[in-house]
Amino acid sequence: MQPDRRSVLAGFATLGAAAFAPARAQQGWPSQVIRVVVPFTPGGSTDVLARLIAHKLEQVIPGKGFVIENRPGAGGMTAAGQVAKADPDGHTLMMGHIGTLAFAPSLYPNVPYDPVKDFQPIALVAMVPNILAINPKLPARTLGEFIAYAKANPGKLNYSSGGQGSAAHIATAYLAYRAGIDAVHVPYRGTAPSVNDLVAGNVQFTLTGGPAVLPLAEGGQLRVLGVASRERVGFAPELPTLAEEGLPGFEAVQWYGVVAPAKTPRAIVDRLNREINASLSQPDFAAALARDGAIARPETPDGFGQLIASELTLWRDVITRAGIKAAE
Incomplete structure (x- = not known):
């Protein structure tokens, strides 16, 4: 049976709507203030990096601005659990940290989120x-x-x-x-x-x-x-790595990056990733990071996601083998 003209046009309309949905999501975004949640108190490295990123994004993403929300509690898990359940509309972001995204699931029972399934990685920001x-x-x-x-x-x-x-x-x-x-x-x-x-x-x-x-x-x-990095660092080039000093392959680096609730539209994710990576390449931003002993690390959303997954596996093994407990 041949489809009638009305059915064909309806089919094209459906395909067109699906194809342009991400574009429409980006065009209508942001429609409100974008919240950048920090799972710790003000003044720490996570907070400082979140404020640097928010300041840079405000300069290039027109809208109603960005606001930092500090929500400490339960080692960062309280805030992370709330962000995981937030609307995936691009108006809620979180400055993630190795602790909340890689350590917590192996340290605590009943973690209220899955670091891989409940978050959309946006951009790796820095390594410390x-x-x-x-x-x-x-x-x-x-x-x-x-x-x-x-x-x-x-x-x-x-x-x-x-x-x-x-x-x-x-x-x-x-x-x-x-x-x-x-x-x-x-x-x-x-x-x-x-x-x-x-x-x-x-x-x-x-x-x-x-x-x-x-x-x-x-x-x-x-x-x-x-x-404890793979290579010597620019802010202390005279300092050898622990690997070259006798612990082959040893690496213990803190990392920070921006995530959003899972299912945040890809167009928004890609826009944020582009703007954050552009900020990381600016000399003033790199200098600000260096003052905190951090190194800018631009990465794709998928690359950041792969880092989170690999770190979960690495530190689960370390925490189990070393017998580390969250409370003694």
Whole structure:
């Protein structure tokens, strides 16, 4: 049976509507203020990066502007769970972090979201390599000497972090596991007090972001032994990687990136990705990141999604093998 002319035209109309739906979604967007949710308190790295990105996007995306919403709670899971359930209309974004998107599912029971299924990756923003810092009273000036000393004193060294289940906790536990060190974790309420006690000698080492330890190392209050990245970093080129110092393949890097609720229209995702990547290439933005020990990392939405999936697998294995717990 031959279709009549009306049916053919209706079919073309349906196909046309489907083809142009993403375009219409982008043309009508944004129709309201875009919220950038930060799952932590103001002032931290996640908050700083979110504000830098929002400021740049406001300059190139006309509309009603961007607003930062800080929603701390449950290690970032409260906010992430809320964003996962938000309308996927491009008006709700979140500055994601390795903690909420890669660590949490392996650390906590009943996480209220799936990092892969419930979010649409938009853009990777920055990597923050962790740096191994020790109290200078320890008789070690290289990673090899530090590991030898720790092995000769099992259970006698303490390491600090900004909290139980924090990025520094997991990174340092991973280091201890890979190096075969028996050390005791001492959690603090934030990075600053954890580093202050390292300077005071109440703990002996930590693996955390550069901005917290490099200025103190320059002043002789701490000693830094290496950076936990694949390659040496531009803000401290003299610092060797831990991999080249004796832990082949070792990498423990914090990362940050923008995500949205799953099913956010692809046209909106691609527009945001283009604008964020363009911002990352600007010298003033790169300089602002460098001041926080961060490295700009432009990436496609799909590439960022692959990173999240691979990091989930990596850190699930690390957390399980090292016996890391969210609460003790």
